[in-house]
Amino acid sequence: MCSSSEMMFDIISNLEDCLSSDKFNTLCDGGLKFFKVSNNYKVGDYICYASNRQCALPTLPVLEMQLFEILPWIKDFIKVSVAPHGFALSFFRSGCFLNGLKDVEMLGSKYGYNSMYINKVFVLSVIEKNPGSNNLINLRLNVTNNLLKNVICACGGSFDSSNNKVNETIHIKITNKNLLHKDCINIIVGTVTTDSPSTTLDSYKSLRMTDIMALCDNKLDGVNVLEERNKILNASVLFDLLQCNVQRSIALHLKENDSDKRTSCKGTIFVLYNYARLFSLCARFDDEVLAGVYPELPELKNIDFSILASDDEWQIMFESILSWPSVVKKSIIDIKSGRLKLHLILDFLKKISTTFSQYYHKTRVLTEPRIHLLPALFARMRLLKSLLQVYQNAFNLIDVTPLQKM
Template identity: 30%
Template sequence: MEEEYYQKQRYMRRISELLRTTIRSEFPEWDKNFVIPLLPVKHRQTKNFVDFILPKGVVSRLLTAVNREDSKSDNSKLLESIYSIKKATSSWDVPLRSVDFSNGVIHFKVNVSLLQRKIISGILKKTPTKEKTSQNSFIVCCLPETISQIRTLCLSSSIKNLTDKPDAHSFKYIFVSKSGGLDLPFPLLESLNILSGDVFISEKPVFDVRSLRSTVLKDDYLSKESDDVPYICFNEVTLKKLKCVSCQKMHKAILNTKLKLTENVLECLTAMYHAVSISKHSQPLRFWFIACQSDSIFLSQLKVTLLLLQYVHSDQTKEEKDKTSCSSVCKILSNSLDLIHGPVTTTKPCVPVHQLMSKYSEDIKSSFEAKYGTDRAWLPMVDIIAKSVLKLDLFSVSLTSSVHLDLDSSHGSSVFILYNYSRLSCLLQKFNEGVKNGLYPKLPDTENVDFSLLKEIEERYLIDYLWELGSAPIEYSDIKQQLQYHSFVVFLKKLCKTLSCYYSRHHILGKNLPHLYPIMFARLYLVKAVKCAMLRVLDHLGVTPVDQM
């Protein structure tokens, strides 16, 4: 969606740019770097949430900036320039209704009824698709032995949603653990939509101790511990093999540390090296590295070891290697994305991952039994809801913050999000059944609906939330913006809180009376838009909602 009115911040920026251009045309000597920030009107002040103000302090600085001693009319000329903004927006799809100046504040008022129609119809349009990936992506997951492993896995499963329906060959998973022993929980992986066919497992490591004892890599930093597991010491000897500044910087972060070359680590290095090798003859390669903060050093060790292995197995001569400033592996690693997340704690220490999932499933199962009794028709939904609730709990805080899971709670806020989605699904299903049975007329096109009837305070709140969301998160070109999962969960919580109040206080499906149809149609389109927005955000988070709870 490229139209500015679909997203609140973009609309405000466009008005700000128009204001800057208009003032500069009247006052050429005016500082072009002067910032003109618009602020949305606070909700508690008025129902017109879509209006903006130019604060008193900004207006005062504007008047000071353009005021000249030889002209006493500069202030009035400035205000006239600002008032002309309304006429300049007349050709916009959503023009300004008025521009007022009072008490030192400039108030920009938007055509509310027209904006509501544009926002709702825009949200209900076919969701814009994300660009398909044109590169092979390998998700390298450093799995800790603690309960934090579940956060690593949930993040890895959600990354697949950053592209539009990637095929089985677009994403491959590489799992590794610094402890050495790695028993992949395939039932858990499949429940998180990580299929066994997506996991890259090397049949036999192509790298062994002998390959590291080559003439290029000397034996003085390859040693064995008492348990007979070889390890690499990252010291000044290994540092000299890395030529470019970025590689050396990566190495210095792990200087004087050791990496155990367990079978699992060698398998991981084999898989990563194989990925680099095939990328030379096919599509570009991108690594996604996911690790808990406790494994950040281990992740850097893997990267540096991969660089050293590239140096060992390169077809170049020693003289050519010494002249080369940067290897192909270094270029690939510089394009990789690291997701270092905070740890996960629980009220009960040392809870295994499978027990955590079982606890969530049992909690959901108990709530269904209390509501529906012995009827087990809902049983297939339990695991789906449990997985979704767990993901929402894990994504409720910023990536680098720790997550505390209260196993004695009912996970109310996350369940509340899914419950409100299912509530809207049931409402719309009830209306569709009423249309089939002749109880209600068919929903007309948006052009024939009077959205100016949406005047209740909760309706304006919901419209404002939809406007804030716009076409996000799909339109975000910055991957890091798309990975701000906690901001989307916070948005859903605020939206559902308002939605629940609205649903409780106002009738959406009224009686079958013709004079009630206009407001019913407007409200039905509003809840359809809210459901569509929720589905888009939940899909981005990798959360599967259900139509009935």
């Protein structure tokens, strides 16, 4: 199928761009609408319906001919079939597994990076509220600034004005004030409110640490418990302050007695816990290989990925691994208009944690080392090691050091 290191992602990204564009107005006189489907093997990865009841659907051969005429490069990757009330577009999955995992293996910690802002230099400055004041809004401003810097670098941008290849310098001011500055991009960060006017940054962190101790202390390493608590606290602060679009204000309910109304750090802990669970699973496999229990993983080209036939395995591949580069790109694609979507990265971490958790409970990955069970073991471990790499890349981007054991 594909040969270049980013080809599989490029195909999916370009397909989604095209399906949402005006190119398909020619299909059925503009009467077809495409939708992405998640975790549904029988329906397909995309479905298309008539946009209204008066629209007559074409026959399958006609639709295939028109679709492949518009997008000839997808012919080797997509099959079209009849679905209830419309049509389904489905990827040839074995090839997607092989080429997508090859991308991750080849790019490693750079998987998800792009060149969207190559040869562009950014100058970022934070306009604090009451400069030097130790408060939650200033913390949110600086957390936004730090994450934005990391994502800009991941998208090819630079902060080095001495680069002689620079073709554009972009000035950005990150502020909580509605006063717009001229000759720069203004990113207005929403305020942070709490259920008590007396809540300071220190008291907020103290309350969070109390929650962490109550929820996690029994799962932490007794020797390094203080260090591990602080790692969880750092992650919790980030998830609290970037839980939604940074332009929106957020309210933290920290002293609410009703647990349903209280702003909890359970979501953050869920993400960290599932990363630790995945890390431990991969480490245990590696230990078993060293002990001679399992053979070493074969090369990707020698693995039969047709074995990965469950919806959950495809969701890990399609929604988690192959979608990661798109998440990085979308988080700052509208930066020139002052609109950031950095929260997409945190949403992505929550989503892949839910997906992996469901898969972990349904599937026994580390089976007995019997010959007839090894092909499935190899395919699953290749998939999960790639998911682990995506996790690590996401954590690196948000400057979170995850725990390897919980």
